[in-house]
Amino acid sequence: MDIYIIRHGETDFNVGEVRFRGQIDVHLSELGVNHALETGKALVDTPIDTIYYSKLSRAKVTAEKIKEHQPKANLTEEPYLFDMSFGDWQGQSLKEVFTFEEEKQWLKDPNDFIIPNGETFYQVLDRIHRLFKRLQKQEEKNIVLVSHGAVINLIFVYLTRTDPSQFYSFYVKPCSITHISLKPDGTYKLIGFNEIKHLS
Secondary structure, eight states: OEEEEEEOOOBGGGSSSOBOOTTSOOOBOHHHHHHHHHHHHHTTTSOOSEEEEOSSHHHHHHHHHHHTTOTTSEEEEOGGGSOOOOGGGTTOBHHHHOOHHHHHHHHHOGGGOOOTTSOOHHHHHHHHHHHHHHHHHOOOSEEEEEEOHHHHHHHHHHHHTOOGGGGGGGOOOTTOEEEEEEOTTSOEEEEEEEEOTTOO
């Protein structure tokens, strides 16, 4: 199975003073919508069976714009792709949440922190594990997963069996395309990572 992992398009929370988005329903910016269309165009020669997406509108609209170039693809909401909950931090900037020293530590090893009323990395990794165990059994040839930065980072923590402290090592940009080939035994091959050459 070939899997194209796509981070949703840009939102107002992705530019300027970056804020914890989590499960707040932040909408795509105009640029985010345009980039989603360009991402769909980049995949036009690949017949996609199903586009799975997080129910948050920034991911759903990205998926819908990709589907405009994939009329035969199924469009399916996937709960396991829902963004990580940042609890009490949602909607706040790093500077509103952390002292200077805490912010440095968060960027170095975010797994050290307990997010008040939020999810842990291990809770998100558990749902990623459940998702990939299911995908291993499916017979689709080409699928798209439209999700969020934190979830995609943790997908690669899961696939590479890396410590969650390496969370930021797998950063991907909005509407980037990451392509892996997943085998039924759960092993995978990385074909492309964080590709953005299709974006204007």
